[in-house]
Amino acid sequence: xxxxxxxxxxxxxxxxxxxxxxxxxxxxxxxxxxxxxxxxxxxxxxxxxxxxxxxxxxxxxxxxxxxxxxxxxxxxxxxxxxxxxxxxxxxxxxxxxxxxxxxxxxxxxxxxxxxxxxxxxxxxxxxxxxxxxxxxxxxxxxxxxxxxxxxxxxxxxxxxxxxxxxxxxxxxxxxxxxxxxxxxxxxxxxxxxxxxxxxxxxxxxxxxxxxxxxxxxxxxxxxxxxxxxxxxxxxxxxxxxxxxxxxxxxxxxxxxxxxxxxxxxxxxxxxxxxxxxxxxxxxxxxxxxxxxxxxxxxxxxxxxxxxxxxxxxxxxxxxxxxxxxxxxxxxxxxxxxxxxxxxxxxxxxxxxxxxxxxxxxxxxxxxxxxxxxxxxxxxxxxxxxxxxxxxxxxxxxxxxxxxxxxxxxxxxxxxxxxxxxxxxxxxxxxxxxxxxxxxxxxxxxxxxx
Numbered sequence: 001x002x003x004x005x006x007x008x009x010x011x012x013x014x015x016x017x018x019x020x021x022x023x024x025x026x027x028x029x030x031x032x033x034x035x036x037x038x039x040x041x042x043x044x045x046x047x048x049x050x051x052x053x054x055x056x057x058x059x060x061x062x063x064x065x066x067x068x069x070x071x072x073x074x075x076x077x078x079x080x081x082x083x084x085x086x087x088x089x090x091x092x093x094x095x096x097x098x099x100x101x102x103x104x105x106x107x108x109x110x111x112x113x114x115x116x117x118x119x120x121x122x123x124x125x126x127x128x129x130x131x132x133x134x135x136x137x138x139x140x141x142x143x144x145x146x147x148x149x150x151x152x153x154x155x156x157x158x159x160x161x162x163x164x165x166x167x168x169x170x171x172x173x174x175x176x177x178x179x180x181x182x183x184x185x186x187x188x189x190x191x192x193x194x195x196x197x198x199x200x201x202x203x204x205x206x207x208x209x210x211x212x213x214x215x216x217x218x219x220x221x222x223x224x225x226x227x228x229x230x231x232x233x234x235x236x237x238x239x240x241x242x243x244x245x246x247x248x249x250x251x252x253x254x255x256x257x258x259x260x261x262x263x264x265x266x267x268x269x270x271x272x273x274x275x276x277x278x279x280x281x282x283x284x285x286x287x288x289x290x291x292x293x294x295x296x297x298x299x300x301x302x303x304x305x306x307x308x309x310x311x312x313x314x315x316x317x318x319x320x321x322x323x324x325x326x327x328x329x330x331x332x333x334x335x336x337x338x339x340x341x342x343x344x345x346x347x348x349x350x351x352x353x354x355x356x357x358x359x360x361x362x363x364x365x366x367x368x369x370x371x372x373x374x375x376x377x378x379x380x381x382x383x384x385x386x387x388x389x390x391x392x393x394x395x396x397x398x399x400x401x402x403x404x405x406x407x408x409x410x411x412x413x414x415x416x417x418x419x420x421x422x423x424x425x426x427x428x429x430x431x432x433x434x435x436x437x438x439x440x441x442x443x444x445x446x447x448x449x
Contacts, residue, residue: 176395
């Protein structure tokens with residue numbers, strides 16, 4: 001089936017999906033403007049409300065104000081609902097509701113689900129959504145229970161412990177990056193249990209739902225002779241390598257800078273946590289503004305890569321990065337086909353990977369130039385960090401988010417939005433319907449390099 005099959009009067013499925021996300025942002029904006037959402041005496045401008053709505057729907061976590069000091073309990077509840085909507089996906093959540101009310105899922109809805117979850121085939125997408133929702137809620141529930149019990153040592157009442165436990169669990173699992181401490185997870189810098197639990201939640205949210213479903217199938221022994229897919233093998237391998245490289249890179253560089261004088265385990269957990277968080281989470285246990293410029297640039301690269309496809313994260317995605325690296329290795333060795341784990345990679349996927357990387361780099365370049373003009377107070381490192389954090393739907397910042405101009409906020413919002421819907425969907429939305437040419441020109445070789 002063609003990906004851009006018409007769903008109406010010349011509107012492609014990609015354009016419909018992106019329209020749904022615009023609607024989700026509009027609804028979220030309205031919810032965040034409801035009476036009782038803000039603390040007494042707190043006024044939030046329309047632009048800042050829109051910025052927060054986009055940040056929540058894209059599960060990024062960049063904010064222009066202190067969430068805990070701005071929103072009431074009702075406001076925080078609304079924010080969590082929006083985070084869930086953004087993490088599960090518009091079509092996924094809608095499909096789950098349709099299933100609950102007994103609505104038949106038609107071919108149009110199935111195609112939109114396929115695109116929203118970066119799936120290649122339309123078969124089995126409804127079952128996929130059911131599994132995604134179940135797995136996500138189970139992970140969040142266990143995380144909330146464990147953290148709520150543990151947080152009792154920090155808070156006087158169970159109510160406070162439970163509120164912080166639920167919010168932290170959902171924020172970590174959805175890779176939302178929002179916090180209600182006012183300092184992210186920095187108050188738990190020496191609490192390795194909190195760090196470990198939230199790291200696990202972050203990984204489970206960013207590794208990709210198809211991976212979790214395959215792991216569940218393997219552990220429950222539901223299918224005799226079950227084999228992990230190539231997608232799962234590439235995703236988990238790339239994710240693991242990025243975690244190791246990220247940890248070592250931050251640890252080595254900061255050992256001579258902000259980690260100097262730290263105990264080895266304190267430095268190790270700080271490096272590990274921020275390596276995991278750069279996948280897409282944005283939660284921090286240490287003030288990243290004290291990191292060296294080398295670490296900030298390195299973390300910008302990690303955020304640019306982002307999380308895995310069909311996950312809650314953004315960026316170019318881990319598989320895109322992996323296929324590009326595999327192609328470069330194959331090309332350097334004179335091989336015409338990209339191969340790994342006993343399988344060959346489709347040339348179409350190789351082309352898509354390089355298109356995504358090139359377009360993403362171009363976007364980062366243009367955004368950097370614009371913010372250099374509109375934000376003269378910010379350094380190049382701060383701007384690149386902010387931009388890659390937005391595109392990777394990460395949410396980390398070097399402290400310039402609060403001071404962004406209106407134009408700067410618009411640029412960041414656009415990057416957060418594209419990071420959530422995915423570059424492929426965004427490009428197909430702009431391109432519209434594809435048309436097959438009735439002819440082909442003769443091919444000719446061109447000198448390259």
